[in-house]
Amino acid sequence: xxxxxxxxxxxxxxxxxxxxxxxxxxxxxxxxxxxxxxxxxxxxxxxxxxxxxxxxxxxxxxxxxxxxxxxxxxxxxxxxxxxxxxxxxxxxxxxxxxxxxxxxxxxxxxxxxxxxxxxxxxxxxxxxxxxxxxxxxxxxxxxxxxxxxxxxxxxxxxxxxxxxxxxxxxxxxxxxxxxxxxxxxxxxxxxxxxxxxxxxxxxxxxxxxxxxxxxxxxxxxxxxxxxxxxxxxxxxxxxxxxxxxxxxxxxxxxxxxxxxxxxxxxxxxxxxxxxxxxxxxxxxxxxxxxxxxxxxxxxxxxxxxxxxxxxxxxxxxxxxxxxxxxxxxxxxxxxxxxxxxxxxxxxxxxxxxxxxxxxxxxxxxxxxxxxxxxxxxxxxxxxxxxxxxxxxxxxxx
Amino acid sequence: xxxxxxxxxxxxxxxxxxxxxxxxxxxxxxxxxxxxxxxxxxxxxxxxxxxxxxxxxxxxxxxxxxxxxxxxxxxxxxxxxxxxxxxxxxxxxxxxxxxxxxxxxxxxxxxxxxxxxxxxxxxxxxxxxxxxxxxxxxxxxxxxxxxxxxxxxxxxxxxxxxxxxxxxxxxxxxxxxxxxxxxxxxxxxxxxxxxxxxxxxxxxxxxxxxxxxxxxxxxxxxxxxxxxxxxxxxxxxxxxxxxxxxxxxxxxxxxxxxxxxxxxxxxxxxxxxxxxxxxxxxxxxxxxxxxxxxxxxxxx
Numbered sequence: 001x002x003x004x005x006x007x008x009x010x011x012x013x014x015x016x017x018x019x020x021x022x023x024x025x026x027x028x029x030x031x032x033x034x035x036x037x038x039x040x041x042x043x044x045x046x047x048x049x050x051x052x053x054x055x056x057x058x059x060x061x062x063x064x065x066x067x068x069x070x071x072x073x074x075x076x077x078x079x080x081x082x083x084x085x086x087x088x089x090x091x092x093x094x095x096x097x098x099x100x101x102x103x104x105x106x107x108x109x110x111x112x113x114x115x116x117x118x119x120x121x122x123x124x125x126x127x128x129x130x131x132x133x134x135x136x137x138x139x140x141x142x143x144x145x146x147x148x149x150x151x152x153x154x155x156x157x158x159x160x161x162x163x164x165x166x167x168x169x170x171x172x173x174x175x176x177x178x179x180x181x182x183x184x185x186x187x188x189x190x191x192x193x194x195x196x197x198x199x200x201x202x203x204x205x206x207x208x209x210x211x212x213x214x215x216x217x218x219x220x221x222x223x224x225x226x227x228x229x230x231x232x233x234x235x236x237x238x239x240x241x242x243x244x245x246x247x248x249x250x251x252x253x254x255x256x257x258x259x260x261x262x263x264x265x266x267x268x269x270x271x272x273x274x275x276x277x278x279x280x281x282x283x284x285x286x287x288x289x290x291x292x293x294x295x296x297x298x299x300x301x302x303x304x305x306x307x308x309x310x311x312x313x314x315x316x317x318x319x320x321x322x323x324x325x326x327x328x329x330x331x332x333x334x335x336x337x338x339x340x341x342x343x344x345x346x347x348x349x350x351x352x353x354x355x356x357x358x359x360x361x362x363x364x365x366x367x368x369x370x371x372x373x374x375x376x377x378x379x380x381x382x383x384x385x386x387x388x389x390x391x392x393x394x395x396x397x
Numbered sequence: 398x399x400x401x402x403x404x405x406x407x408x409x410x411x412x413x414x415x416x417x418x419x420x421x422x423x424x425x426x427x428x429x430x431x432x433x434x435x436x437x438x439x440x441x442x443x444x445x446x447x448x449x450x451x452x453x454x455x456x457x458x459x460x461x462x463x464x465x466x467x468x469x470x471x472x473x474x475x476x477x478x479x480x481x482x483x484x485x486x487x488x489x490x491x492x493x494x495x496x497x498x499x500x501x502x503x504x505x506x507x508x509x510x511x512x513x514x515x516x517x518x519x520x521x522x523x524x525x526x527x528x529x530x531x532x533x534x535x536x537x538x539x540x541x542x543x544x545x546x547x548x549x550x551x552x553x554x555x556x557x558x559x560x561x562x563x564x565x566x567x568x569x570x571x572x573x574x575x576x577x578x579x580x581x582x583x584x585x586x587x588x589x590x591x592x593x594x595x596x597x598x599x600x601x602x603x604x605x606x607x608x609x610x611x612x613x614x615x616x617x618x619x620x621x622x623x624x625x626x627x628x629x630x631x632x633x634x635x636x637x638x639x640x641x642x643x644x645x646x647x648x649x650x651x652x653x654x655x656x657x658x659x660x661x662x663x664x665x666x667x668x669x670x671x672x673x674x675x676x677x678x679x680x681x682x683x684x685x686x687x688x689x690x691x692x693x694x695x696x697x
Contacts, residue, residue, distance in 0.1 A: 093593055113596040126594040130612045139608070140598035191599065 038104075040195055040227040041067040041090060046099030048085055048251075059085040061251045063099070067195075067229060068244075072221050074230045076238040077248035078274070083231045084123075086248070087197050090229065091120050104194060114143070119188035120197045124204060125180045127172035133183050134159070134168040140191035158186040161220065178209045185217075189224060196221075198230045202237065214241055235275045239263060247271045264324070267308035269395050272322045277353075279328075279364050281321050281392075285313045293394055295321060298360035301337045305392035313394060320395045325367035327391035330354065330377060336384035340364055345376040352376060356385070425672075432665035440659045450662035454670055472650070472667075479647040480674065482561060482636075483629035486568040487576075490625045491618060493569070494576035498617070501577075502584035513581065516574050524571065528638045531567050532558065535639075563639040564646070568629055575628070576621035583617025619686050623679065630675055647671050 048060040060082045067073045075083040088094040089101065092113035101109050108116055119140065127136050138155040146154075159165045162182035172180055181201060188196055198217070202210045218241050221228045232238055238245050239259040246256045247270075255262060255271045266272035269280070283295040286302055293313055294302050305321055313319045333339070340356035343363075347370075354366045354377060366385070368374070377383055432450050434442040454472060459465035501512040519527060534540050535557040542554040557563050591613065595605040633648035640646065647667065654664030 091597060093596075113593070114599045114601060118597075120594070120597045122590055122594060124590070126588065126590040128591060128594070128609060139595075139600075143595075143598055143600040143604055143608075187598070 038069045039066050040069040040071075040104060041065075041229070042100075042102040042105075043067075043086075043090075044100040044102075046086075046089060046096045046101060048082075048089060048094060049097045058251050060089070060096070063251075063253060065246060065253060065256070067227060069227055070225050071243040072218065072228045072230065072241060074232060074238045074242035074245035075248055076232055076235060076245050076275075078233055081248040082251040083233075083248050084199055085251075087120075087199055087229065087231050090195070091118055091197050092116050117194045118197060119191060119193040119195075120199065121184050121188045121201045123199045123201065125172075125184040125201075127180055127183055127187070129172055131171075132168065133164060133170050133172070133175070136172065136183055137186045137190050139187060144191060154190050158190045161189070161223075162186045162216075177205055178213065181205065181213060182216075185220065189220070189226070192224075193226065195227045195229060198228060200231055200233070202232070203234075210237075217241065239275070247274060249274075264391075265306065265308070265393055266322060267311075267396050269320060269322075272393075272395060277325050277365065277367070278322045279325060281323070281358075281362060281364075282318055283321055285315050285317050285319055288313060288315055293319075295319070295392070295394075297337055298358050298362070299337075299339050303337055303387065303392060304390070305394050306390060307394045308396050311394065311396050321392050322395060323387060323392045325353065325365045326351075326369075327388040328364070328366045329386045329388075330366055330368065331384040331386045333382050333384050336386035338364075338385035338387070340383060340385055342377045342379055342381045342383060344379055347376075356383070428665045428668050432662055432669055434662050436660045436662050440655075440661060442661050447662065450660070450666040453663055454666045475645055475647055475650050476670070476674070478561065478644070479630060480678075482564055482568065482646065483626050483632075485565055486572060486629045487622050487626045489565070489569040490573050490576035491622065493573060494580050494621060497573075498577050498580035498584055501581050502587070509585075513578075516577050519571075519574065524634050525638070527571070528567055528635055531563075531570065532638055535563060535566070558639065559641040559643045561640070561644050564632075564636045564644050567635040567639045568632055571635060572625040572629060575624040579620035579624065580614060580617040583614040583620075587613050615686070619683075622682065626678065626682075627675055630678075631671060 043063050043065040046060055046063040047058070050057045050059055063086060075086060077083045085094060089096050090103075092108070092111055092115070096109060100107060103116065103118065128139065131139065134155050137158050138151045141151045141154055155168075156165070159168060162185055164179065164182050164186065167175065167179060167183075172183065175183065181204075184201070201217075202213050205213060214237060217228070217230075230238075230241065239262075242259055244256065244258055245262060246253045247262060248254065249270050254268050255266065257265075262271065263275060266275065266278075272278045272280070283297065285293050286296050287294040288307075291307055293305050293307050295305050297303055307313060329336075338358060340358050343355045343357055345355070346353045349370070351370055352368050354368060356364045356366060358364050364385070431442050433446055433448065435445040435447045435449065437443045453469065455469055456466050457469045459467070497516075501509055501516075504512060532539070536542070537554040537556065537558065541557075542551075545551045546554065557566075587610070591609055592605055595609040600608060631648050632646055633652060636644060636646040637649050637652075640649075647670075651664050651667045651671065654660045654667065658664070
C-alpha cells in the first residue's frame with residue numbers, strides 16, 4: 001500500500017535540498033547545497049522557557065551557534081544544562097520561546113519534526129517494538145512514500161553499513177544493546193537527512209562497546225558526510241569524536257571551539273573544571289602585554305601566561321589561572337619555576353598522579369607518564385616543578 | 398519439605414476452587430443436563446430424556462400438522478440481533494473509548510487518577526436504575542423529546558424506546574468503561590518517545606496513529622473488545638427495559654423460558670447455544686488478532 005506524498009510536503013522537502021535518488025540506490029556523497037564550507041544550522045538568540053511566572057525555568061538562554069555542513073559537532077555539558085533541549089529544538093519537538101533557527105538558510109521555527117530534514121537517534125533508541133529491524137530502518141522512507149524497491153534497496157544498504165544484515169527479520173527485543181544502537185543509527189540515516197541529531201546515544205552501553213561505537217560513529221559520519229550534532233555529558237567522548245564542540249551549563253553556551261582549544265585554552269572556570277583534570281592557581285598580575293600577562297608565582301619567580309579572549313586583567317590584581325597536570329614536570333629541588341612538597345602519589349597504570357602542595361599552600365597535581373620505571377617521590381620530600389612554557393591560561397571571572 | 402509447600406498451595410487455593418466448582422462448573426453442568434430433559438408441568442424439569450428442547454431451539458412444528466417442520470425464524474432472528482447488537486456495541490465502545498483513554502493517558506500523572514476515578518463513577522449506581530434513567534431520557538414524553546419539541550426542532554416525538562437503537566445506546570453506555578480501562582492500561586505503557594520517533598521519521602499525525610500507536614495499544618483493544626462483547630451477548634436488563642418485547646436479545650429469550658414459558662429444558666438449551674456463540678466468537682477473534690502480530694518475517 002503506497003500513498004502519494006502530499007504535494008506541499010514534497011515541495012517543502014525538496015526546497016530544503018533533499019536529493020531524490022533516481023537509481024534506487026542513492027549515493028553517499030555529501031548532501032547538495034553549498035558544499036562542505038556552508039552553514040548547516042544557524043541558531044540566533046534562541047531561548048526556551050518552561051512554565052510561567054515564579055515557576056518558570058529557563059532551559060536555554062541566548063543561544064548563538066552556527067553548525068557547519070559536514071562537521072561532527074558536539075554539545076557537551078552536565079545533565080540539566082540544556083543540551084538535550086537544544087537538540088529537541090533543532091529536531092522540532094520543542095519550539096523556542098524566542099530567537100531564530102535556520103536549517104540550510106530556511107527558517108524552520110514553527111515547522112513540525114516530520115517537515116524537517118533532520119533525524120534523531122534517541123537516547124534509548126526508541127525502536128518500534130512491533131516492527132522488525134528491516135521495517136524499522138525502512139520506516140522513514142515508507143512514510144515519505146518512496147517506491148517499495150527503493151525502500152528495500154536503501155534498507156539493505158543501511159543494514160550493510162551498520163553490519164546488521166543477518167538480523168533483518170529480528171524484533172528489537174531480540175537484539176543486544178549495541179545491536180539496537182546500530183539499528184537506531186541505520187533507521188535515522190536511511191532517509192538521508194541533512195543533519196543527524198544524536199541524544200547521548202552511547203550512554204546505555206558498557207565501556208568496551210562504547211569505545212567501539214565511538215569509532216563506528218565517526219566512521220559513519222565521515223562516510224556519509226552528514227552533519228552530526230552529538231549530545232553528551234562524557235568529556236572524553238566529546239574530545240575524541242568532535243570536529244568542534246560547545247560546552248554548556250545552565251542553559252548557556254560557555255565556550256565554543258575545537259577539542260584542542262577547549263582542552264588547552266579554557267576561558268571559564270567551569271569549562272576548565274568540567275573537562276579533564278586541572279590545577280587552579282590564584283596568582284598576582286605583574287605586567288600585561290597584548291594577549292598575555294606576567295604572573296607572580298609563589299617563591300618569587302615570574303611566568304608568562306595566556307589570557308582568555310575578551311579579558312584584560314589589571315596589573316596588581318589577583319586572577320585565576322589553570323594548567324593541566326601533564327604540563328608540569330617534577331625536577332630536582334632548586335630548579336624549575338616552583339617549589340613544592342610531595343603529599344602522595346596515585347598509580348593509574350599508564351600514568352601516576354603526584355599530589356603536591358606549593359610553598360604558599362595551594363594544591364597542585366602532576367601527571368607523570370610511566371614510560372620508565374621511575375620511583376615515586378617520597379611523601380614529604382621537597383621537589384622543584386617545571387611548567388611547560390605557554391601552558392598557563394588566565395580564566396575569566 | 399518441598400511436598401509440604403506443595404500441599405500448602407493446594408490449601409491456599411482451595412476456597413477459590415470451591416467457589417469455582419459451586420458457582421461456575423456445577424451450574425453449567427446442571428444446565429447442560431436440563432437441556433436434555435422434558436419440561437415439568439409447573440416449571441422445573443421432568444426426569445425423562447428428550448432432545449425436544451434442542452430441536453425447538455432451531456426448528457418448529459406446525460400446531461395442526463406436526464410433521465410440517467420449519468426453521469424457528471423467531472429464535473434465529475433473536476440470535477442474529479444479539480450478535481449484531483453486541484458487535485455494534487463493541488465497535489461503538491472502541492470508537493468512543495480510544496479518544497477517552499488517550500485523553501486520560503496524556504494528562505499529567507497526578508491528574509490521571511481523578512479521570513480514571515470519574516470513569517468508574519457509574520458503577521456506583523445500580524444498573525437497573527441507570528437503565529431506567531436512560532428510558533426517562535429517550536421515551537416519547539421524556540427529557541430529550543420534550544426539549545426538542547419545545548425548541549421546535551421536531552414536530553412530533555422521535556420514537557426511540559423499544560428499538561435496537563435504544564438497546565445499542567444503553568449497552569454502549571453501560572459497557573464503555575470496560576473498554577476505556579484496558580485501553581488506558583495499554584496506553585499507559587506506551588512509550589511516547591516512539592510517537593516522537595514516528596514524527597521524526599516523516600510520519601504525519603495520521604500515519605503515527607496508524608503505524609505506531611494503534612499497533613502498540615492493540616492488546617488493550619483485544620482485552621476491551623472481549624470485556625465488552627461477552628457481557629453484551631448475555632445482556633438481560635438493558636434489552637429488557639429499553640428493548641421490550643420488540644427488540645429482544647438472547648438473555649431475555651432465555652429468561653422467558655424459565656419464567657412465563659415454563660420450559661426449563663428449552664431455556665437451558667438456549668443458554669448452551671449462547672455459551673457456544675461466545676466461545677466460537679472468542680476463538681475466532683483471538684485467531685485473527687494474534688495472526689497479524691504473531692508473524693516475524695515479511696515487510697508490510
